[in-house]
Amino acid sequence: MEAFTTHTGRAVPLRRSNVDTDQIIPAHWLKKVTRDGFEDGLFEAWRKDPEFVLNRPERQGATVLVAGPDFGTGSSREHAVWALQNYGFKAVISSRFADIFRGNSLKNGLLTVVLEQQTVDALWELVEADPEAEVTVDLESREVRAEGVTASFELDENSRWRLLNGLDDISITLRNEDDIVAYEAKRPSYKPRTLPV
């Protein structure tokens, strides 16, 4: 995973709530067997409308998505995170994320930042008035900064440490191999098995 420390970029205001992962990346894109090449599928249906915010010339090259509440609901597809990253987004800001999407994002180095809706509103107003306005997402100081906006955000220390260092979860877990072996040894015999022993 790529490490995330701090990022500054222009933003896309997405004034929609309940953006489900079917909207982020429609199901027919899920037939691919790689983690890349999803950028053209990002918000595919909405992008057919030339007025959709992502299509506006002033939003090209923006890297921070500022979305409405309940972003990433629905399907567990990690492809939604890959699509956002493939397109160029480094961070997503919302007042509430769906659990599975949030977990997926943090495992891929896409920083999802929870801010109060009031702050999201302020960011929307700022970047709608001035598309050149930059937003800084600083994981080291756990702070979002933009003109007239300074807001701290929470992220548990363990997730933050993994992100700052770009650490791979599997190798961290395998350091505790002894614990896994010990647990396996005491599992009851009635637990289900998919194969004959």
Add this chain to the structure above:
Amino acid sequence: MGRTLAEKVWDDHVVRRAEGEPDLLFIDLHLLHEVTSPQAFDGLRKSGRKVRRLDLTIATEDHNTPTLDIDKPIADPVSRAQLETLRRNCAEFGVRLHPLGDVEQGVVHVVGPQLGLTQPGTTVVCGDSHTSTHGAFGALAFGIGTSQVEHVLATQTLPMARPKTMAITVDGELPEGVTAKDLILAIIARIGTGGGQGYILEYRGPAIEKLSMEARMTICNMSIEAGARAGMIAPDETTFAYLKDRPHAPEGADWDAAVAYWKTLRTDEDAVFDAEVVIDAAELSPFVTWGTNPGQGAPLSASVPDPASYEDASERLAAENALKYMGLEAGQPLRSIGVDTVFVGSCTNGRIEDLRAAASVLKSRKVADGVRMLVVPGSARVGLQAVEEGLDVVFKEAGAEWRHAGCSMCLGMNPDQLAPGERSASTSNRNFEGRQGKGGRTHLVSPQVAAATAVLGHLASPADLADADTPAPAGV
């Protein structure tokens, strides 16, 4: 202090607990399918890792599979390639696979329970958000992303922060004609698509205890639609009777030991939930969705709401967008909404009891002219059982299409899709924009409402059919 059901199952699976770290949980059962696993197997290959516990892993094919002509090569080359990738990965790593055409193939969340692999007090994961289905057995079951699929394949564990717990207590008894689907749609409308976010839900109370395993699975299945990763129901005699003699259920002394453990899996009297919602079952009636998220629902007897009636600005905007997408007017009675397609199937409502319910409504009746009805069993086994009971004949005589098992029209990944602008009554779980095909419009319903809607051509319940069957008295 006592513990909740979720806390008991969680505690029994902690491999490692350390200050400042998420708990490391052992996973008892890992279900795989073709869509969310290819990149995980790739990851294993790149790092030279193996599947740690092949005996706790099983795969099937469901999302991409066609439900017609399953003995012919799959027409879509991309779908075919994804299925072939799963077959190659399972062969290379030694994972048990039930491919298309196999008698145990089907929607992954129908297959696990029917094999008896889903058991009380187990942890179950799958790269699919509807893994919450398995919570109906008192299992802690949740959907995971592909990175986590790789993690479980490699380590049989997952680092997880413990969610909070929420009790959803359903008092009273469901009225005649009101189903588990109506109940869960009403719950989601009440608490919202984000209401369960950060929680494990426990459905409890007299109305839940009376439900069959199939109905409990319908409820737990849609926990994710309320934002909760997992939903659970305490195991009881209904659960044990369902599991007894299933292929992977414990036998002999193991059965006795298992049941003794399963009986301990109840929330203690003095346990405290972080939140509680109480629903009165007696107040419920058939429930359908009108919008583009599963929380946008209402009783069938109601009308499409007026977006202006929402105080919250973001809800108001969401309702406006939904009405526009769905092609509906505020104030329009829900019963006046005509449909083109009716879909009975999916991990929500594709089990034998669901097919029986739809067939009982369709028997001696016909699907309305101009309406297409698809009936898709949740698994090949469910299909065989339905044929044995003659349900396929009922469906075909009514003019419905009887198909092979798969996810089918629940999501737009296989040939079963809505055309742009087409409207469906669907027993599946998501009414998102384009979910059933680009531009398609979905109303989520129970199997009974689906069947009645197919007959009348507009959203309807079986009670409306009884009215339609009885000619109005002369002179009225």
